[in-house]
Amino acid sequence: MSERLNAWPTLDYEDLAPTVDYVNRVVQVAGKYTLDEPFEVGWGNIVLDVTPRGLSTPTLRQRGVTFTVHYNLLDGGVVIEADSGSRTVPLSQGSVATFYASFCDAVDELGIHRPRSSLICEIPDSPPRFEDDNVERTWDGHAARLIWTAFNLAADGLEAWQAPFLGHHPRVGVMWGGFDLSATRYRAQPTVPPPHQPPFMQNAQLDAYVSVGFSLGDAESPNVGMYAYIWPQPDGLGGRSWGVEGAAWHPDAGLVRLPWATLRATADPHQAIVAFGDAVYDAAVETAGWPSDLVGPRVEGWYMSRTPPALVQHQHG
Structure with missing residues (x-):
């Protein structure tokens, strides 16, 4: 019982709020690149993947460069990985404005265009743009x-x-x-x-x-x-x-x-x-x-690999 509860930790909004507020803003920086992608129903083109160490954009392709941006939450840095090289921008110091300036410098070096918009979205009472958010942030690992x-x-x-x-x-x-x-x-x-x-x-x-x-x-x-x-x-x-x-x-x-x-x-x-x-x-x-x-049958992949489709439909239809 205790092992299961430890795997599913206690979450308190007040304790998490400062870090959530910061991360919500900075993930929007690379998130803007997903708006360059073809629109999928319900904005399916924009979601960030949950990775083993954080959140990541899908693979993004601009003319002449292919890249991803990985928000490495467990290590406090943002890794921009491209076919032209890679750069890491720290999350552990400064403001959103400082992060945005460092991010733009990093993508310039990799031949990636800067995000086409710096608007901060869907956060009430926020400064309008990344470069306007000068509140000093303390990273809570x-x-x-x-x-x-x-x-x-x-x-x-x-x-x-x-x-x-x-x-x-x-x-x-x-x-x-x-x-x-x-x-x-x-x-x-x-x-x-x-x-x-x-x-x-x-x-x-x-x-x-x-x-x-x-x-x-x-x-x-x-x-x-x-x-x-x-x-x-x-x-x-x-x-x-x-x-x-x-x-x-x-x-x-x-x-x-x-x-x-x-x-x-x-x-x-x-x-x-x-x-x-x-x-x-x-x-x-x-x-x-x-x-x-x-809604089809809910079975694991190994079951499907050795079970004829007709039998699956018969058992779960």
Whole structure:
């Protein structure tokens, strides 16, 4: 029991908030490069991968140079790796403005163009641009490890939940604007986004989807844990069971929430994430007409390597 709880550590928003606030800003620097990529439904092109030591962009290709940017949270540095060489920019000292200037110098040396925008997005009361954020930051390596651990554990569960879905689903990853981990399932049903939202949010809501994710919280809503919602939001979500005792529908926020403390206290937190996601998809089937046959069998790869497809369908159909 104690070994499992240690693997799923206690997370307190107040303790993590300064580091989350800093990392959320600096991941947006390299995140801007993902906007140069072709748009995928629901912004699937922008997510950052959870790696063994931090967060990374996908492989990015500009004319004449191919590169990735890896936010090495466990070592406190950002590694820019290109076919033209590599550079490391420290996270452990200075301000966001200092980091941004050092980052731009590093990419110049590698023949990579600077990010096309320096706007800081989706962070209320933030200075408008990276070069304007001169608040001195103190790097907290322990908090950074907790952030990575949480993303890593949640990603493991969400990838298991996503695996059998037969429809369009971008890879599980961190949306660098809101700094939340996202696993989303789509179906080809055009929807009408609310007109008052900014363009990037309207473009996220062009088709129906089910989203399950993990958030470290923010100042307005310091809720660390899993969340989920269905777009467009159907009626009939109140009073449902959400697969894990303690998960609940919050109508004011339009979210189903599973607090981290509740999740880590379950007998199997990894399986609880899968059960939570399955319950959300079941709600989409029952309240919003989503097809139940878009979910295939959930089996491990070695089973599939030695089992005839017809038998798999017979056993799990």
